[in-house]
Amino acid sequence: MNLGIRRRLGAVAWGVGLVVALIWTGQRGGSAHVRGIGWAPPVHVSPYEPGQVESLDVDLHDLVQAGQVVARLDDTPLVEEREVISAQLLAAQEAQANEAVAEARRFAQGREASLLDRAAVATQLMEDQALLSALQEQLSIEQDLLENRATSIQMVLDLQHQIRVVEARITAGREALRVATEAASAADERYAATPQANQWEVVSVARMLEAIDGRISRMELHSTIDGQVTAIYATPGEVVQPSQPVLQVRRVSTDEVVAWAPASAAARLQPGQTARVVRADGEVHEARIISVGRGVQPLPLSLLVDPQRVEFGVPVRLVLNQGAIAPDEPVAVRL
Numbered sequence: 445m446n447l448g449i450r451r452r453l454g455a456v457a458w459g460v461g462l463v464v465a466l467i468w469t470g471q472r473g474g475s476a477h478v479r480g481i482g483w484a485p486p487v488h489v490s491p492y493e494p495g496q497v498e499s500l501d502v503d504l505h506d507l508v509q510a511g512q513v514v515a516r517l518d519d520t521p522l523v524e525e526r527e528v529i530s531a532q533l534l535a536a537q538e539a540q541a542n543e544a545v546a547e548a549r550r551f552a553q554g555r556e557a558s559l560l561d562r563a564a565v566a567t568q569l570m571e572d573q574a575l576l577s578a579l580q581e582q583l584s585i586e587q588d589l590l591e592n593r594a595t596s597i598q599m600v601l602d603l604q605h606q607i608r609v610v611e612a613r614i615t616a617g618r619e620a621l622r623v624a625t626e627a628a629s630a631a632d633e634r635y636a637a638t639p640q641a642n643q644w645e646v647v648s649v650a651r652m653l654e655a656i657d658g659r660i661s662r663m664e665l666h667s668t669i670d671g672q673v674t675a676i677y678a679t680p681g682e683v684v685q686p687s688q689p690v691l692q693v694r695r696v697s698t699d700e701v702v703a704w705a706p707a708s709a710a711a712r713l714q715p716g717q718t719a720r721v722v723r724a725d726g727e728v729h730e731a732r733i734i735s736v737g738r739g740v741q742p743l744p745l746s747l748l749v750d751p752q753r754v755e756f757g758v759p760v761r762l763v764l765n766q767g768a769i770a771p772d773e774p775v776a777v778r779l
Contacts, residue, residue, distance in 0.1 A: 476705055476706065476709035476778070476779045477776060477777070477778055477779075478703045478704060478705045478706070478709070478757065478760075478776075478777050478779060479703065479704060479743070479747045479774065479775075479776060479777070480701045480702055480703030480704065480721070480747075480760075480762070480774075480775050480776070480777040481701070481702060481744060481746065481747060481772050481773060481774055481775065482697075482698045482700070482701060482769040482770050482771045482772055482773040482775070483698055483700040483701055483702040483761070483771070484694060484695040484697075484698035484700065484771035484772075485694075486674060486675075486692045486693065486694040487667070487668055487669050487671070487692070487693050487694070488689035488690075488691075488692050489514055489515065489665050489666070489667060489668075489689065489690050489691050489692070489693060490665075490684075490686070490687045490688055490689050490690060491517055491662070491663075491665060491684055491685075491686060491687075491688070491690065492659075492662050492686055493659065493662070493686055494683065494684070494685050494686060495517035495518060495519075495663060495683070495684060496517060496518040496681065496682070496683050496684075497515060497516075497517060497518075497678050497679065497680050497681065497682050497683075497684060497690065498516045498517055498518040498519075498663075498680060499515065499516045499680055500514070500515050500676065500679070500680060500690075500691070501513050501514055501515060501516065502514045502515075502673050502691070503673065503676075504673055504674075504675075504676055505672060505673060505674075506672070506673045507671070507672055507696070508667045508670070508671060508672070508673060508693055509667065509670050510666075510667060510668055510669050510670050511666055511667070511668075512666060512667050513664045513665065513666055514665055514666065514667050514673070514690075514691060514693070515664075515665040515678075515690050515691060516663060516664050516665065517663040517664075517665070517684075518663070519660050519663040522656060522659050522660045522663065523660065525656055526653065526656045526657070526660065529649060529652050529653050529656055530653060532649050532652075533646070533649040533650060533653055536645045536646045536649050537646055539645075540643065540645070540646055558624070558627045558628040558630075561624050561627065561628075562621065562624035562625055562627070562628045565617060565620045565621045565624045566621055566624075568617055569614060569617035569618060569620075569621055572610050572613045572614045572617055573614060575610050576607060576610045576611060576614060579603055579606050579607045579610060580607060582603055583600065583603040583604065583607060586599050586600050586603055587600060665690060667693050668693075669693060669695060670695065671693045671694050671695040671696060672693065672694060672695075672696050673691055673692070673693055674692050674693065674694045675691060675692035676690075676691045676692075677689050677690060677691060677692070678690045678691070694771060695771060696770075696771075697768040697769065697770060697771070698768060698769060698770075698771050699763055699764040699767070699768045699769075700734075700761065700762070700763050700764075701721055701731065701761075701762045701763075701764070701769070701775060701777065702759055702760070702761055702762075703719075703757075703759070703760045703762065703775075703777040703779070704741070704743050704747070704755075704756075704757025704758065704759055704760070705757055705758050705760050705779055706757060706758070707740055707757075707758055709779060710736055710737075710757075710758035710760065713733060713736045713760060713779060714733065714736070715733050715734060715735055715736065716732060716733060717732065717733045717779075718730065718731070718732055718733075719731045719732065719733060719762055719777055719778060719779050720777070720778040721762065721764060721769070721775050721776075721777050722775060722776040722777070722778070723769060723773070723775055724773075724774065724775075729764045729765070729766065729767050729769070730764070730765045730766070731762040731763060731764045731765060731777075732762065732763060732765065733760060733761070733762055733779075734761045734762060734763050735760075735761045736758065736759075736760050736761075737758050737759035737760065737761075738758075739758070740756040740757055740758055741756065741757070741758070741759055742754050742755070742756055743755045743756065743757055744772075746772060746774055747774060760777075760779065762777065
């Protein structure tokens with residue numbers, strides 16, 4: 445093969461390579477290949493207040509469901525305290541009932557007294573009205589006798605004086621009856637609206653009882669997620685403090701991935717953009733970006749190429765469109 449042919453073949457090969465390089469670069473579109481892991485942080489099951497572990501209802505590696513009781517604390521001290529508060533509630537209710545009866549009796553007595561006063565005034569008024577009628581009839585008779593000179597003028601004057609006295613008593617009696625009637629009506633209204641005994645003491649003790657019931661119910665520790673028991677930190681008989689983990693639960697799979705991208709590549713990433721997650725066995729999952737972190741952070745130890753050299757990147761959170769991967773599973777992500 446002469447030199448000219450070689451040159452022509454070399455030029456063709458170089459041109460083909462250039463075209464392939466241009467096509468490959470265009471397909472990449474500035475994409476970045478980064479490392480990531482399956483994102484499923486563990487959940488620690490902890491008590492709200494100090495207590496002694498009474499029992500563990502699950503064992504290591506058991507599968508649990510959200511809301512399932514996984515451990516119990518000894519509630520004996522709280523049950524004893526509840527008995528005391530229950531007795532206080534009964535005492536408060538009894539005291540309230542006695543106070544209500546006494547208050548009602550006192551108002552009833554006042555109402556009865558008002559009614560008796562009104563009845564006495566009304567009776568006296570009727571007696572005065574009857575007396576006035578009798579005196580007026582007797583005056584009429586005496587006036588007829590006086591015309592016939594059968595009686596004295598003094599008798600007529602005495603009757604007229606008695607009539608004026610009775611009329612004055614009747615006027616005063618009517619006013620007294622009005623006042624007695626108003627007093628009786630007011631007593632009726634007070635009796636109908638007899639104030640109840642102090643209920644706030646009963647309410648206060650009842651709220652204390654509800655609070656202690658809530659504390660007793662929280663002696664049962666529940667899992668908040670579906671997953672697997674991955675660690676047990678306390679054993680029955682051990683005293684634990686608030687927020688001290690008793691055990692750990694973790695999901696067995698996840699559809700979320702956290703990848704660490706170089707700062708230069710993270711600048712163009714936006715939530716909603718598509719990505720591809722590639723597992724170690726070559727399985728590919730389509731995904732989309734949920735959020736992009738601010739600033740660089742160190743990569744997890746499981747993703748470091750050299751454990752002695754710390755690497756940094758901007759965290760990018762993604763969710764798989766379908767399927768799931770294992771928590772902390774190393775994956776390759778094409779952004």
